[in-house]
Every structure is written in C-alpha cells, then in structure tokens.
Amino acid sequence: MSIEIKAPTFPESVADGTVATWHKQPGESVARDELIVDIETDKVVLEVVAPADGTIAEILKGEGDTVLSDEIIARFAAGEAPAAANNGVAAEAEAEISGPEDSTDAGVGPAARKLLEENNLSASQVSGSGKGGRVTKEDVLKHLKNKPAAPVAAPAAATEMASQPVSEGVRIEKRVPMTRLRATIAKRLVQAQQNAAMLTTYNEINMKPIMELRNQYKDLFEKTHNGTRLGFMSFFVKAATEALKRFPAVNASIDGNDMVYHGFQDIGVAVSTERGLVVPILRDTDDMGLADIERNIRDFAVRGRDGKLGIEDMQGGTFTITNGGVFGSLLSTPILNAPQTAILGMHKIQDRPMAVNGEVVILPMMYLALSYDHRMIDGKDAVQFLVTIKDLLEDPARMLLDV
CATH class of the missing domain: 3.30.559.10 (Chloramphenicol acetyltransferase-like domain)
Known part of the structure; x- marks a missing residue:
C-alpha cells in the first residue's frame, strides 16, 4: 500500500520550511514511528516519522528544498521491505555483481556521504554501525577522530605535496548558507532596531x-x-x-x-x-x-x-x-x-x-x-x-x- 508522506502542518506564523536531513533513503526499511526526515522552520526543527512499517518508495523533496504546510515530500510503501533486509545472501550477491563502489554508496546516508567527500574518504574505509552495516555520520566522525595524525600510506602523494611550493599568507574563506533559524533571528533583530524607539x-x-x-x-x-x-x-x-x-x-x-x-x-x-x-x-x-x-x-x-x-x-x-x-x-x-x-x-x-x-x-x-x-x-x-x-x-x- 502506498502512503503519501507530507510535511507537518505549520502554524499561521510559519509560512514554509526546508528539508534539513533525510534519515532514510529509497528502498531502505523503516519501522513504524521511526524518524525519516527533519523539516527546519524559522523557529524549530520538526520531525516526520514513518506512518507504518515499510520502505521509502520515492523522495519528492530533497535536502535543501522548500516545502509548504502539508505538502507531499515522499511516497511510502507500507508493509514492504527491501530485498537486502529479507535476504542477506541475495544482498551479498547483488553487491558482488554491482561492484564495491555501488554497494558502499547504497549503504551511506547523505550526511555521512558529505563528510566522506569533504575528507577524501571512501565508505569502505569506515566501519558501519547502522542497520545492515550502514555507514552513519557518527561512524565517519569516529573514524576521523581515531585517524592517525600522519598516515603511512600513499608516499607518492606525500612526495608530490612536499615538492609543491607552500603558499605563504594564504587566507582561507568558507562560505556557508544561513540556516532558516539564523536568518530569521537576523531579520527580527534588524526589524526590532528599525521599528522601535529602543x-x-x-x-x-x-x-x-x-x-x-x-x-x-x-x-x-x-x-x-x-x-x-x-x-x-x-x-x-x-x-x-x-x-x-x-x-x-x-x-x-x-x-x-x-x-x-x-x-x-x-x-x-x-x-x-x-x-x-x-x-x-x-x-x-x-x-x-x-x-x-x-x-x-x-x-x-x-x-x-x-x-x-x-x-x-x-x-x-x-x-x-x-x-x-x-x-x-x-x-x-x-x-x-x-x-x-x-x-x-x-x-x-x-x-x-x-x-x-x-x-x-x-x-x-x-x-x-x-x-x-x-x-x-x-x-x-x-x-x-x-x-x-x-x-x-x-x-x-x-x-x-x-x-
């Protein structure tokens, strides 16, 4: 049975929200009332949970997309479980056929994948503690924390880096978009100063x-x-x-x-x-x-x-x-x-x-x-x-x- 997953009903003071994090991906098994997605509004982060046991069939609104009150953001297949959850042998065989790169990608959430990319890591280097060996954001952070300061591997890469001239006086900048809450705080503070005789x-x-x-x-x-x-x-x-x-x-x-x-x-x-x-x-x-x-x-x-x-x-x-x-x-x-x-x-x-x-x-x-x-x-x-x-x-x- 297919069920529509909708954004929460926002109060009158909240116009819309933003999809913050998908905790589950299409094809991944989900238990009833398990957290599947966070919706960030101007004031709070609202949690959307699974309506029943089943799987995420399709995601209609990705992370960063704006959603309105009660808007459909995904489709849910109730009572269905992915093949990997029902048959571990079949999952292993499929992983061998598709190759290691595909299998690791399938077992990495978006937050964990982003961390892996930022630190030039592959999922195979991290031990997954999630369901079915899934690599979570916490797993990546734990790996980075325990990672030795001076890696022994890749001496050729190290030699290449050492041969390159070091740029002195480099000033690094990082551009990060404001969260909705931070943007709202900024807007309200400016309005308070402009509209009140404070x-x-x-x-x-x-x-x-x-x-x-x-x-x-x-x-x-x-x-x-x-x-x-x-x-x-x-x-x-x-x-x-x-x-x-x-x-x-x-x-x-x-x-x-x-x-x-x-x-x-x-x-x-x-x-x-x-x-x-x-x-x-x-x-x-x-x-x-x-x-x-x-x-x-x-x-x-x-x-x-x-x-x-x-x-x-x-x-x-x-x-x-x-x-x-x-x-x-x-x-x-x-x-x-x-x-x-x-x-x-x-x-x-x-x-x-x-x-x-x-x-x-x-x-x-x-x-x-x-x-x-x-x-x-x-x-x-x-x-x-x-x-x-x-x-x-x-x-x-x-x-x-x-x-």
Whole structure:
C-alpha cells in the first residue's frame, strides 16, 4: 500500500520550511514511528516519522528544498521491505555483481556521504554501525577522530605535496548558507532596531543576599524537590514577575497603533543552542514557585540542545530575560524581542569594591540592563522597573511579603 508522506502542518506564523536531513533513503526499511526526515522552520526543527512499517518508495523533496504546510515530500510503501533486509545472501550477491563502489554508496546516508567527500574518504574505509552495516555520520566522525595524525600510506602523494611550493599568507574563506533559524533571528533583530524607539537603562545589583540564601538552602531545596537544583534565574524570574505586575506597560506589546496590556506574565528565557538563540516561554509565572521555574528552564535547555523544542513552546511571551553572564559578558545592550516592549539582560557576577556606609567593601556585583521601547514605556517607568528588581533581589524577603 502506498502512503503519501507530507510535511507537518505549520502554524499561521510559519509560512514554509526546508528539508534539513533525510534519515532514510529509497528502498531502505523503516519501522513504524521511526524518524525519516527533519523539516527546519524559522523557529524549530520538526520531525516526520514513518506512518507504518515499510520502505521509502520515492523522495519528492530533497535536502535543501522548500516545502509548504502539508505538502507531499515522499511516497511510502507500507508493509514492504527491501530485498537486502529479507535476504542477506541475495544482498551479498547483488553487491558482488554491482561492484564495491555501488554497494558502499547504497549503504551511506547523505550526511555521512558529505563528510566522506569533504575528507577524501571512501565508505569502505569506515566501519558501519547502522542497520545492515550502514555507514552513519557518527561512524565517519569516529573514524576521523581515531585517524592517525600522519598516515603511512600513499608516499607518492606525500612526495608530490612536499615538492609543491607552500603558499605563504594564504587566507582561507568558507562560505556557508544561513540556516532558516539564523536568518530569521537576523531579520527580527534588524526589524526590532528599525521599528522601535529602543533605549537601554542600566543598574547594578548586590548578589550577596541571593548567593547566601542559595548556599544556605540549595541542598535542602534539591532534596525536597526531587533533584531540582536552585539557580539564580528563578529568583530573577520571580522578581521580574512582581515588577511586571507593578509596571503594566513593561509587560505590554504594540500591535499597529494599539497598545495591548496583558493581564498575565509569560516570561521568555533565552536559551543558546547549536542552531542559534531560541526563547521558550514560561507561562503564568505568577503561579509558579522557584522549583517549577527551575524545572521548566532545565527542561527547555535539554530539549533545546536536542532540537526537541516545539513551536508552541516559543509562541507568545510578554517579557524576555537573557543571561549573557553565563558566557562571561560583563555588560551588554540586549535587543527587543518584538512585539514585546522590554527585555532584561543579566550579566557576569564579579567582585568589585563598593562603598557601604562610608567603607570600601568587596561585594559580588552584577550589572543589569533593561532595553525598552520608548514609544510604549516612559523613561521613569523603565528606571523604576529596574530599581524594583534590584530592591527585590537585594532583599529577597520583599518577594514573600509583597512589599
């Protein structure tokens, strides 16, 4: 039975996608719900799985092709298996007839084949760990990692290379196309700067009270909440939530000529992944405890690393927090995450000499930056919002007492 494989149904905010990687090739056996292709959109990578046991009959959209929502990208033969999967002897005989080059090509995926070509390797040099001895991308990477630094083979080639003059001052360039996510990030950042009256106000916070509180209770916290660790981000999320309730304009957004005030706090937390920066959303943070926040942030980080974040995880949001301090940033100017009107930037904690009651004291200090859209937020409100966060974090009891 032939089944049409279609691209996923994209939400209204996603116009189209790009075929990123085919994990299965025509004629290759596939189990039900096994991953066969990745579709990359502006926000996430969507996985398409096999609808049943069978084989890929035909690929209609190759890697790099643009696809629309629900567009047919391949045809699937359900209940059928390739001859190689059913008869190992027949597969060996066919390989002998077709020759070694054809057989190795048939057992190499597109990602692995690309790596082989880039490193001037043949599939016969790599031990395949995939189904039926298939050479995977991981096999090639493992081979390259274990490859000796100075190969003994091909002395003639080495002599030829040694005889050629070495070009001094050669400047190598490598041109790589942007991923859809990276291109979208670039477009949105430029639009935010062009379409908003963006300003940034700064302040600094004494992190000693939060650090002492964390050190005092982190072991008990982790034991009480089943291994959930107490970090600094949950304190900032709770402080920002309280400040957003006091300054509704900072929690608002602009839609054309309308100012939209949100009666809830959905805070986006910027997460760095290999594909780029993504901002999953913590929903209704006013109803969340510190453990809930830490647990969700940890989940976002793991799923972001594994490419498992869904579009629904990143839609919406009324405010954003980004932490450049984890990478060592001492001070920065965060760019608005449109259509939101403000974003809070955290930075590195660094010991600095501070004047306290007429004496110089070394304290762990952090610079805070609030970028905001001046069309929506007055400077007074932006400054007071940031001061509120500073006051709440320097005296955490304020968050409990709501003062």
